[in-house]
Amino acid sequence: MRYQRLQWLVLAVLLFSSCGYWGPRQSPGASPWIGPGKKATRFAKMEGDFFRGYAPVPYWDEGQGSVLAKRRIESFLPNFPRTLFEKLEETEPALTDDGTSTYDKMKFDAIPTVISLNPDIAVVTLRPMPRDTMDDMFPKWTRRASDRIEYETIGLLDGRWFFTGVIFPSSDEIYVISTAPEIPVGLLEFKDNRAVIPFNGGRLVLTRDGDVVSTVRE
Numbered sequence: 001m002r003y004q005r006l007q008w009l010v011l012a013v014l015l016f017s018s019c020g021y022w023g024p025r026q027s028p029g030a031s032p033w034i035g036p037g038k039k040a041t042r043f044a045k046m047e048g049d050f051f052r053g054y055a056p057v058p059y060w061d062e063g064q065g066s067v068l069a070k071r072r073i074e075s076f077l078p079n080f081p082r083t084l085f086e087k088l089e090e091t092e093p094a095l096t097d098d099g100t101s102t103y104d105k106m107k108f109d110a111i112p113t114v115i116s117l118n119p120d121i122a123v124v125t126l127r128p129m130p131r132d133t134m135d136d137m138f139p140k141w142t143r144r145a146s147d148r149i150e151y152e153t154i155g156l157l158d159g160r161w162f163f164t165g166v167i168f169p170s171s172d173e174i175y176v177i178s179t180a181p182e183i184p185v186g187l188l189e190f191k192d193n194r195a196v197i198p199f200n201g202g203r204l205v206l207t208r209d210g211d212v213v214s215t216v217r218e
Contacts, residue, residue, distance in 0.1 A: 024059040024066045030152040030165035033116045033217035034062050036202060039166065040117060041066075058154060058164075062117055069164065070155040073114050076122050077158055079177050081185055084110075084124065105129065111138060112160065112177075113151075113168035115215050119180035119199050122162075123188065123213075126173040138169050170213045 024043035031040040043059035043066040059066040087108055094105035112124045127138065151165035174188040180199050188195050193208040205216045 027056065029056075029058065030150050031058075031060055032114050032164050033166065033204070033215070034118055036218050038217075058152065060117070070157060070162075072117070073120070073122070073154060073157065073162060075120060075179050076112075076114070076177060079179055079185060080124075081175070081177075084126075084175055087126070109138070110160070111169055112162050114154065114162065114164040115166065115168065116204060116217060119178055119183065121176065121178045121180070121183065121197060121199075121204065123168055124175040124177060125169045125171045126175065127171050166216075167212050167214050170208050170211050174213070 024045040027042055027044035029042045029044065031042040034040045040060040040062050043061060044056035045059060047057045058069040060069050060072055061067070088106070088110055090107040091104040092107050093102045095102055106129055108126055109129050110124050110126045112122055114120075114122045125138075150167045151163060154162040154164050156162075175186065176183065176188045176197060177185050178197075178199075183197060183199055188197075188206070190206070190208055195206040195208075197204040197206070203218050205218060207214050207216075
C-alpha cells in the first residue's frame with residue numbers, strides 16, 4: 001500500500017511538472033518601453049517538464065494584465081520588408097572545415113530586438129557572416145541573456161530568435177520595423193552615432209557606443 005501511494009505521488013509530481021503549473025510571476029529582467037521613461041512590467045512563468053528541465057518564459061504587462069511576450073510580438077511579422085527576408089536568405093559557397101568540399105553558407109546573420117510597445121517598434125541588426133569561419137559576429141551578451149539584465153531572449157518566432165530590451169547590438173546595417181503607419185520601415189540612419197525615431201506623441205532616441213545601441217523613449 002505504501003509503495004502504491006508513493007507511485008501515485010511520483011505520478012502527480014510528474015503530471016504537474018510537465019504542465020508547467022506555475023503561473024506568471026513578476027520578475028526582474030529586460031522589457032521594452034511603453035512610455036516616456038517607462039518599461040513594460042516583466043513577468044516570467046517557468047515552463048518545461050521534469051525530463052527536459054524548466055526555463056523562464058517572459059510575459060509583459062502594459063497595464064492591462066500580463067500577456068505572453070512571444071504572442072504579443074506576432075504583429076511584427078507582416079511588417080518585415082520582403083527585401084530584408086531575401087537578404088537573409090542569400091548564400092555563398094564556402095569551404096568545409098577540412099577543406100575538401102563546399103557548401104552554401106548564409107551571407108548574413110540578423111538579430112531582431114523589440115524595443116517599444118504602443119507604438120510597436122523593433123530593430124533588426126544585420127551583420128555579414130565571415131566567409132571562411134563559423135565564428136559568431138555578434139557580441140557574446142546577445143546570445144547569453146543572463147550577461148545583461150537589459151537584454152534577453154523572447155523566443156523562437158517564424159524560425160528566428162527574437163530578443164527584447166532597451167539596448168541592442170550595433171551594426172552598419174540596422175532596420176527599423178513598426179506597426180505604426182507614421183514610422184517608415186527601412187534602414188535606420190545614424191548621424192554622429194545618434195538616431196531618432198519620431199512617432200505620434202513621442203520619440204525614441206538611439207545612441208550608438210561601440211557594439212551597443214542604447215535607447216530612451218521620450
